[in-house]
Amino acid sequence: MIKGFKDFLMRGNVIDLAVAVVIGAAFTAVVTAFTEAFLKPLIQLFSGGGELAGEFQVNGVTFDWASFVNALITFLITAAVVYFLVVLPLKSIAERRKRGEEAGPAEPTEIELLKEIRDLLREGRADDAAGRHAAGGSTD
Template structure:
């Protein structure tokens, strides 16, 4: 069970996805800090400045519309960067591959696949043999 979990974690896609999530969260934090430190004060300044800039009150309830606009700008900046630095280049690369201008990633050969299968079978047999030995002979190999 532990081996299966380890194999799952070490699979390329899972590790790449985890890295992408961490980088995305860090990038979003940077954009949020930028918009909170620079853009929100500008929004408040352009809305008249003063104590109630970027917000208003109705019956004692404050509506902070500057924070909403700030969050919206944060989202747009993050989405634009993801699109222009990740999605668009990958889309362009895929189109080039489709037209034959760019070679596709090399597929494993039959020999490589058979070697991998052989190694996995050996590993599975080794674990089974170790398990049978431990169950069949409680005293171990010196018994």
Template sequence: MFKGFKDFIMRGNVVDLAVGIVIGAAFTAVVTAFTNAFLKPLIQLLGGNTSATAGKWTVGAVAFDYATFINAVITFVLTAAVLYFLVVYPLNRLAERRKRGEEPPPEAPSEEVKLLTEIRDALVRQQVAPGAVNDILGRHQQQDPPRH
């Protein structure tokens, strides 16, 4: 059970995914700080005159903070755009280059493998009995003497 888990964790895809998530989370924090510090105040300036109601509208006693929602949408779009253009697009281009033929062709089997394959195929064609393979190859199994 633990070996399977270790194999799963040690795959390159899982490690790359974990690194991507950590970098994405850190980058999202930077973009969120930027939009909170610069863009949200601009949205609030455009939305109202007073600082208490800027970027909000009120219905009864309930305030709807639309500036925060617009800020979150901008944060998402900026994060997605930067991750696409700096991570996804370059990796897709690299994968395309690999597909175009930069991968080496598979190696031809060695002479020993070819010879063993021919022997196997010849034995299958002759439908040799299972023990006869050892006789053909000169292998003799030693039998234990009978016990009394």
């Protein structure tokens, strides 16, 4: 069971996904800081400046619409960067592979396949021997 979990973690997809999540979170923090530091003050400036710029009050309750616009701009910037730097290039590579202009992922060689079969057979023998030993049978 532990070996299966280790194999799952060591797959390239899981590690790539973890890296993507960390980089995405860091990038979102940068975009959020940019919009908070530069765009929100501009929104407040264009809405008249002053104490209640980017806000309005109804019965003493403050509605901060500048923060909503700021979050919307943060989302749009993040989505645009992900689309243009990740989705579009990967889509282009996939289309080139379909047309045969670019090689796909490398297939394992015969030697690599034979080594994998050998290792699986060894694991099977070790598991069988351990099972016989635990059951009290002979290991001969």
